[in-house]
Amino acid sequence: MSTDQNPERQYELFLREFARDRSKLFxxxxxxLPNHADAEDVFQRCSLVLWQKFSEFEPERSxxxxxxxxxxxEVRYFLRxxxxxxxxxxxxxxxxxxxxRHVQLDQSGDILAHISDCLTRLPxxxxxxxxxxxxxNQTIKSYAESTRSAPQTIYNNLARIRRLVQACVQKKxxxx
Amino acid sequence: MTTQSPEFMALLNALLDETIxxxxxxxxxxxxxxxxxxxxxxxxxxxxxxxFKELEERSDEELTADxxxxxxxxxxxxxxxxxxxxxxxVAIALFVPLSLTWRRPAEPDSVIxxxxxxxxxxxxxxxxxxLTPSPVSIPxxxxxxxxxxxxxxxxxxxAKAELFYERIPEVGSAIQMKHEYVLVKGLMELSFxxxxxxxxxxxxxxxxxxxxxxxxxxxxxxxxxxxxxxGFEVVTPQGRVVDLGTRFSVVAREAGESDIQxxxxxxxxxxxxxxxxxxxxxAKSTEDxxxxxxxxxxxxxxxEVSKKSEAIPFNRxxxxxxFPDRVVSYEAAPGPDGQGxxxxxxxxxxxxxxxxxxxxxxxxxxDVIHFSAYSKWNSACSADELPARVDQVLTNSVALNAxxxxxxxAPGPYVQANEFKNFRQRHGLAVQFRQPVxxxxxxxxxxxxxxxxxxxxxxxxxxxxxxxxxxGLKTHHVQQFDITMHSANALQVAPLxxxxxxxxxRSLDQLLKSKVKRSSRIHVPFHALAVGIDLSDLGYEEGASxxxxxxxxxxxxxxxxxxVVFIGGLP
Numbered sequence: 001m002s003t004d005q006n007p008e009r010q011y012e013l014f015l016r017e018f019a020r021d022r023s024k025l026f027x028x029x030x031x032x033l034p035n036h037a038d039a040e041d042v043f044q045r046c047s048l049v050l051w052q053k054f055s056e057f058e059p060e061r062s063x064x065x066x067x068x069x070x071x072x073x074e075v076r077y078f079l080r081x082x083x084x085x086x087x088x089x090x091x092x093x094x095x096x097x098x099x100x101r102h103v104q105l106d107q108s109g110d111i112l113a114h115i116s117d118c119l120t121r122l123p124x125x126x127x128x129x130x131x132x133x134x135x136x137n138q139t140i141k142s143y144a145e146s147t148r149s150a151p152q153t154i155y156n157n158l159a160r161i162r163r164l165v166q167a168c169v170q171k172k173x174x175x176x
Numbered sequence: 177m178t179t180q181s182p183e184f185m186a187l188l189n190a191l192l193d194e195t196i197x198x199x200x201x202x203x204x205x206x207x208x209x210x211x212x213x214x215x216x217x218x219x220x221x222x223x224x225x226x227x228f229k230e231l232e233e234r235s236d237e238e239l240t241a242d243x244x245x246x247x248x249x250x251x252x253x254x255x256x257x258x259x260x261x262x263x264x265x266v267a268i269a270l271f272v273p274l275s276l277t278w279r280r281p282a283e284p285d286s287v288i289x290x291x292x293x294x295x296x297x298x299x300x301x302x303x304x305x306x307l308t309p310s311p312v313s314i315p316x317x318x319x320x321x322x323x324x325x326x327x328x329x330x331x332x333x334x335a336k337a338e339l340f341y342e343r344i345p346e347v348g349s350a351i352q353m354k355h356e357y358v359l360v361k362g363l364m365e366l367s368f369x370x371x372x373x374x375x376x377x378x379x380x381x382x383x384x385x386x387x388x389x390x391x392x393x394x395x396x397x398x399x400x401x402x403x404x405x406x407g408f409e410v411v412t413p414q415g416r417v418v419d420l421g422t423r424f425s426v427v428a429r430e431a432g433e434s435d436i437q438x439x440x441x442x443x444x445x446x447x448x449x450x451x452x453x454x455x456x457x458x459a460k461s462t463e464d465x466x467x468x469x470x471x472x473x474x475x476x477x478x479x480e481v482s483k484k485s486e487a488i489p490f491n492r493x494x495x496x497x498x499f500p501d502r503v504v505s506y507e508a509a510p511g512p513d514g515q516g517x518x519x520x521x522x523x524x525x526x527x528x529x530x531x532x533x534x535x536x537x538x539x540x541x542x543d544v545i546h547f548s549a550y551s552k553w554n555s556a557c558s559a560d561e562l563p564a565r566v567d568q569v570l571t572n573s574v575a576l577n578a579x580x581x582x583x584x585x586a587p588g589p590y591v592q593a594n595e596f597k598n599f600r601q602r603h604g605l606a607v608q609f610r611q612p613v614x615x616x617x618x619x620x621x622x623x624x625x626x627x628x629x630x631x632x633x634x635x636x637x638x639x640x641x642x643x644x645x646x647x648g649l650k651t652h653h654v655q656q657f658d659i660t661m662h663s664a665n666a667l668q669v670a671p672l673x674x675x676x677x678x679x680x681x682r683s684l685d686q687l688l689k690s691k692v693k694r695s696s697r698i699h700v701p702f703h704a705l706a707v708g709i710d711l712s713d714l715g716y717e718e719g720a721s722x723x724x725x726x727x728x729x730x731x732x733x734x735x736x737x738x739x740v741v742f743i744g745g746l747p
Binding site: 023030034035087090092093096101104112116122126130131133135155164166169 | 185186189190191192193194195196198201205208209210212215216218219220221222223224225226227228229230231232403406420421441442444467468469471472
């Protein structure tokens with residue numbers, strides 16, 4: 001249990017821990033709920049619960065492991081209570097994924113830096129496509145219309161880019 | 177490298193693109209369930225997906241916020257502001273800005289069915305290799321032209337190039353598609369409509385299979401494929417290299433292995449499988465092994481009978497970065513009867529990697545100061561009658577069918593001069609520039625000669641020496657012209673006359689006083705060959721002023737001697 005009772009001090013401690021692991025925590029949640037809207041909802045709720053329960057966090061433990069435990073429960077709660085039509089993994093599968101993901105994320109280095117570096121090695125046209133697909137300014141549908149392309153062509157190109165960047169990252173991880 | 181099935185990879189992409197159907201989602205779950213390897217692959221893709229988004233958002237922040245470049249500092253600033261609002265009742269509001277703001281996915285244009293979304297009849301790797309050019313930077317009409325087209329691939333440069341049993345097409349003209357070229361000497365560069373260029377270094381055997389594909393049986397090919405040419409391919413018997421917007425070289429060796437060196441950007445290479453290698457037709461193979469990305473500064477060797485490639489030391493020198501400085505081309509005006517060219521109009525020279533075209537009137541003229549032939553009596557040629565002063569065929573003329581010819585040297589091995597200023601004691605042609613030529617980068621002097629198919633196609637070899645003595649000066653041996661009989665850029669000259677004198681002239685004075693014994697119209701077609709002389713090769717330092725040069729025949733055959741029709745200094 002956190003022993004520092006000063007609320008402001010508590011909050012600073014929380015922010016420090018949360019800021020360090022927020023990206024990994026979101027990836028953890030997204031890997032169980034691979035849908036933008038669902039993952040965002042759960043991440044927001046989880047962030048609140050983490051703050052509410054931070055007084056129970058023992059500083060000698062891993063914040064990320066603790067946060068993943070809470071996030072996993074939040075995901076399960078979401079699956080139980082959310083009945084809209086979006087496709088989801090079942091509890092059995094998310095348990096399997098969670099066990100692997102938790103360890104993987106805890107041990108992973110700066111994957112973001114590797115991905116960023118690999119992205120810079122892509123042709124400009126491919127980088128532009130990634131920016132369009134992951135940016136806020138355009139949808140794939142509108143982009144396809146503006147470029148007179150079939151949406152599936154855009155998706156195929158995104159698949160190709162993911163495959164290339166994945167190969168690049170794996171090579172970087174293998175060579176250290 | 178993924179070990180998962182193409183279907184699984186396609187399902188992953190559909191999931192991340194949020195275009196997955198319920199049926200596909202069920203199949204994905206089946207793939208993942210009880211399969212840790214598939215789950216790791218899935219998680220790897222999730223990392224890519226979330227990182228792309230995060231990087232894009234950071235990029236947006238960097239563009240829009242006037243904050244430090246340090247992302248962590250930005251976050252601290254954001255949190256610092258938030259702390260003032262810290263009360264548990266508004267905690268939700270506190271966290272809202274912390275969350276990643278995902279854009280809602282685009283709705284597909286139509287219901288994506290399984291057959292729409294997943295390439296069933298070809299692997300995903302295959303679909304990766306069929307790189308659909310994005311219209312972002314390629315006009316749509318270029319896509320339309322990206323089909324086999326006789327005019328799509330152009331011979332853009334050559335340097336001392338020779339093809340086996342055929343003449344090299346004119347520079348700037350289209351080359352023949354699906355035709356096997358055997359480059360036995362020199363360099364050839366092809367330019368493709370999509371912006372790619374490929375330089376072949378002899379010896380090389382290659383075919384241009386399509387506007388985006390070269391097949392190499394042997395030799396070295398250096399490719400520069402800009403982003404408009406992404407997907408450009410070089411195929412060797414051992415594998416296939418797909419460009420991703422880069423510079424790379426492929427060396428297909430006779431011994432049966434191919435080396436790939438990536439100088440810039442990245443490529444994907446696909447070694448051929450052993451089964452494929454049993455099929456000798458590299459064009460026929462349809463199934464490649466999985467591709468591997470090769471990045472800048474990396475090199476790999478594809479062996480002949482194994483799918484396993486091996487990393488090799490990177491060697492930047494394998495990439496032909498630039499053509500040597502040389503005479504690239506020349507223009508000449510047609511003769512009066514239309515049979516061939518006569519007057520030189522301009523010459524294009526590559527100096528320090530840059531092409532420069534010089535109109536003939538800008539070139540520095542010459543005066544003949546010595547002329548001596550050992551045995552030949554036919555010492556001049558002209559378009560029609562000889563001028564009263566014979567050396568004016570060279571000094572006052574830009575005609576490429578008029579000049580001083582056949583100044584052969586004495587039999588026996590070449591003996592270099594002890595003192596260059598004593599050139600008048602030797603057989604050859606000495607010229608003085610009307611103003612000193614400054615030794616600049618690349619060629620400084622251009623020399624044209626006449627040649628017919630009966631004589632060495634590379635041009636008559638010659639020695640070129642200074643006409644003065646200064647420390648470090650030396651004789652240079654020119655073994656081959658830049659524009660040779662092998663190239664269609666060597667233009668046929670208009671009909672000409674040769675003039676036989678009553679003696680072989682041993683000095684300029686003798687030449688000027690000699691009587692013409694006989695003049696004959698030559699019916700054999702002659703071509704004008706050109707070569708650039710770099711005065712640095714004569715030992716001159718950069719920027720030196722050079723008064724003239726001395727030309728000596730270097731061919732050992734009695735019947736072969738150089739026939740100079742034009743010499744000019746570059747301004």
